[in-house]
Amino acid sequence: MNTKPTYKDLEKKIALLEKKIVELQGRKEAIQRSEERLKEAERIAKIGHWELDLVTNTLYWSDEIYRIFDSNPQEFGATYEAFLDAVHPEDRKAVDQAFKDSVKKKTGYDIVHRLFLKNGILKYVHEKCRTIYDADGKPLRSLGTVQDITHQKLEEHxxxxxxxxxxxxxxxxxxxxxxxxxxxxxxxxxxxxxxxxxxxxxxxxxxxxxxxxxxxxxxxxxxxxxxxxxxxxxxxxxxxxxxxxxxxxxxxxxxxxxxxxxxxxxxxxxxxxxxxxxxxxxxxxxxxxxxxxxxxxxxxxxxxxxxxxxxxxxxxxxxxxxxxxxxxxxxPLRKRKNDIPLLVNNFLKKAAYKERQTKNISESALSVMIDYAWPGNVRELQSAIHYALIKSRGKIIQPAHLPMELRTQKSNQLSRGPSLRLDLKIVKEALARSGGNKAKAARYLGVGRATLYRFLKNFPDIDSNIYESE
Known part of the structure; x- marks a missing residue:
């Protein structure tokens, strides 16, 4: 026969519960402090961590990765495809292939690649990844780190x-x-x-x-x-x-x-x-x-x-x-066009430091600058950036903000028209600009897709690294 607990028994139980609550609260606070220390360590080292559920394609990003990618957790749908969209078009295929190979071969990967973000910022990141498998060898999830090494890479250049x-x-x-x-x-x-x-x-x-x-x-x-x-x-x-x-x-x-x-x-x-x-x-x-x-x-x-x-x-x-x-x-600058993004980034950073606010350029505006012949070379490029900063009034620089001669100049651009005689160098340039998209590359070249496809049949090594799209 159960007897009712006395008042003192209830007091003891309440005291034990209160003690347990205090302990749990202490553990919670300790975990929070540990998480804060981890976040601060990631911020200082510019290293974020991520985890991709390969079953549901759900991607988790730490706060530092959102910072590296200049994204808002509330607005960004974290998926593998969304991550690839932020990778520089010229690096996208290699990064995707490195990840797929690492999962298939169970090797993990350790690569350096570029990001080209929607706000026009170019970044360099060092990424590492490994994958966890079940008892049958089926991949379950991939875990990795991303470190922002933009400063180090720019110093290399x-x-x-x-x-x-x-x-x-x-x-x-x-x-x-x-x-x-x-x-x-x-x-x-x-x-x-x-x-x-x-x-x-x-x-x-x-x-x-x-x-x-x-x-x-x-x-x-x-x-x-x-x-x-x-x-x-x-x-x-x-x-x-x-x-x-x-x-x-x-x-x-x-x-x-x-x-x-x-x-x-x-x-x-x-x-x-x-x-x-x-x-x-x-x-x-x-x-x-x-x-x-x-x-x-x-x-x-x-x-x-x-x-x-x-x-x-x-x-x-x-x-x-x-x-x-x-x-x-x-x-001349027209002979070293792959330096234009670095130079643009440098001039924008100088302007941002001077005016204490971020200065960015859109991918389309940067494309116009890469296409331009630059008869005045780096000095003209610097002047064009200063002009665009005035016209953009603190917003992301768009093609409309660039000097008129950049928007109308056709010299040194990829020729457009059926008379173009394709050669390997100019096709590679078009494919690089289009991120490997053959349809876009054909439009850049001013030829039909069939013409480009026939040309690429002679270079299977190139064709295997690009994709088709409308």
Whole structure:
């Protein structure tokens, strides 16, 4: 026969329950603190974790992954397909295949790829994944991490203030490394706006003269009558207006580097005087008989082919061979278009830092910029970004915000029309732009899909990495 619990029994039970509640609350708070520490660790390391249920195709993302992908958990439907949509079109096939192979072969994967987000931001991520299987070997779920390594990757594409991942730029970076410690003249040639002075500064900054002066002089911007005084200096009273002694650029650069920009504009008389200084390391100021010796590294630059100027008789051949011991050719921007997204991202980041707000560009606007011929090279690109930032008024930059010449210029774009003769290079470019979509690539090329399909039959390795779509 059960007896009713006494008041004291009830008090004991209540006390035990209260104790249990306190313990459970403590455990809950400990778990919450642990979760907060994990979130903070992920935020600091820029690493998020995810889990994909391979049965239901349900994808879980940690808060840090949402941050990396610039997505809102309330608005974003986390599925594998949605993840792939955020992967850069040029990397999408490789990422998808890496995941499928890892599940099939039970190997997991460890890859680096790019994201191109809807707000126009380009990011680099390092992703790792492994899959869990049941007793029969059936895949159940995949777990992985994503780390934002954008800063590290961009630094890989930057050398002493110069941005470039194009092989031609990488070759220039390697050349700079090879010559910084060797005190020999360098001639940098390339179109205006390609960054010749940046390369000259990099040679100076990476070498033993870094703590001495880097002195630039634009030979084409000075009147002929002032050139000699500008380079070699003058003494008081040597000519009208010479009210005091003045050092020239050679003396200012003593121990450092003298950068002679647009050296091809030097008149023949000055070419002869410059040759003597380069040969002997000595000169006299205008109006003075005292010989001055200097230790200067000479780096020259020209926006036209000096060898051709020698052949035409406009430039001394002996001076040409003296200044061009190491020639460096700066490629025009239209020849290194895969650097355009990096450069755009760099200019936008500078603007964002200056104005303390994020600046982004749409994929369509970036596509227009990649198609453009850029006769003014990187300098014109920077100006176009500044113009677009003004027009967009803080919003994502769209094609309509770009300068008129970018929207109307057809030069250097993929030709459109039935007369186009397809070749492998131009087809690869179209496929890269379309993310492997053959229908879009055919439209870019201005040919029918049947024409493109016939061409691709000759290159099965390419055809296996793309897909069809309307």
């Amino acid at each position: 930057r050398f002493s203030g110069i941005i470039g991942r194009d092989p031609k730029m990488k070759d220039i970076f390697e050349m700079i490394r090879e010559i910084t410690d060797i005190d020999i003249p360098v001639l940098i040639q390339g179109e205006s706006g390609t960054g010749k002075e940046l390369v000259a500064r990099a040679i100076h900054n990476e070498g033993p003269r870094v703590h001495k002066a880097f002195v630039p002089v634009n030979c084409g911007a000075l009147p002929e009558g002032l050139l000699e005084s500008e380079l070699f200096g003058h003494v008081k009273g040597s000519f009208t207006g010479a009210l005091r002694d003045r050092k020239g650029r050679f003396e200012m650069a003593d121990g450092g580097t003298l950068f002679l920009d647009e050296i091809g504009d030097l008149p023949k008389v000055m070419q002869a005087k410059l040759l003597r200084v380069l040969q002997e390391g000595k000169f006299e100021r205008v109006g003075d008989e005292k010989t001055i010796s200097v230790d200067v590294r000479i780096i020259s630059a020209a926006n036209r082919d000096l060898k051709h100027e020698v052949e035409k008789g406009n430039f001394r051949d002996d001076l040409y061979y003296r200044i061009s011991v190491v020639p460096i050719h700066m490629p």
